[in-house]
Amino acid sequence: NAGVTQTPKFQVLKTGQSMTLQCAQDMNHNSMYWYRQDPGMGLRLIYYSASEGTTDKGEVPNGYNVSRLNKREFSLRLESAAPSQTSVYFCASSVQGGTQYFGPGTRLTVL
Amino acid sequence: AQKVTQAQTEISVVEKEDVTLDCVYETRDTTYYLFWYKQPPSGELVFLIRRNSFDEQNEISGRYSWNFQKSTSSFNFTITASQVVDSAVYFCALSEWNGANSKLTFGKGITLSVRP
Numbered sequence: 001n002a003g004v005t006q007t008p009k010f011q012v013l014k015t016g017q018s019m020t021l022q023c024a025q026d027m028n029h030n031s032m033y034w035y036r037q038d039p040g041m042g043l044r045l046i047y048y049s050a051s052e053g054t055t056d057k058g059e060v061p062n063g064y065n066v067s068r069l070n071k072r073e074f075s076l077r078l079e080s081a082a083p084s085q086t087s088v089y090f091c092a093s094s095v096q097g098g099t100q101y102f103g104p105g106t107r108l109t110v111l
Numbered sequence: 112a113q114k115v116t117q118a119q120t121e122i123s124v125v126e127k128e129d130v131t132l133d134c135v136y137e138t139r140d141t142t143y144y145l146f147w148y149k150q151p152p153s154g155e156l157v158f159l160i161r162r163n164s165f166d167e168q169n170e171i172s173g174r175y176s177w178n179f180q181k182s183t184s185s186f187n188f189t190i191t192a193s194q195v196v197d198s199a200v201y202f203c204a205l206s207e208w209n210g211a212n213s214k215l216t217f218g219k220g221i222t223l224s225v226r227p
Binding site for chain 2: 031033035040041042043044045048058088090092094096097098099100101102104105
């Protein structure tokens with residue numbers, strides 16, 4: 001039982017490049033989330049998926065897109081990376097209304 | 112809109128001291144949940160506790176205890192006899208439950224350093 005897994009662990013991009021962060025969970029959770037963590041800012045919600053087939057914007061969605069591929073997988077895409085998107089990205093999952101469990105994070109640097 | 116304030120940004124204590132991490136929240140909902148997460152230097156987020164708005168009983172788990180007071184909108188976390196392994200960033204978070212999802216609003220975190 002791996003819980004929540006994220007790939008890659010580290011990534012360096014140049015401004016304007018695109019990439020997709022992958023997240024998968026094996027806990028049979030309905031809901032999945034993407035957060036970003038910046039120094040001194042705590043974690044802020046980018047997008048979430050309350051259940052398979054639905055996605056909604058969080059607090060800071062600009063510059064990102066998401067896909068809930070199936071119940072297990074929820075990906076985050078940066079279409080044209082900007083230095084302001086340098087951050088640590090966390091994926092989480094939960095049963096509806098339940099405690100969120102987090103993946104190990106992806107450290108992204110945009111040059 | 113919901114808000115979580117962790118006014119303390121950094122705390123440094125010597126091992127075996129007790130330390131309290133403060134958390135104040137704002138919400139207009141009557142049904143909500145409060146959480147504490149720990150982020151050790153390795154970077155992962157570790158769930159510590161979840162408390163619903165209808166349960167104001169204090170909770171103790173080993174050296175950890177939590178004090179929830181709705182009258183002051185606070186959910187404080189105390190570590191008794193701190194240890195070096197307690198060194199981490201601690202986040203308080205609030206979730207409103209609307210029957211469909213439970214988005215978390217985090218405080219900015221408190222960096223706790225425990226010196227030997």
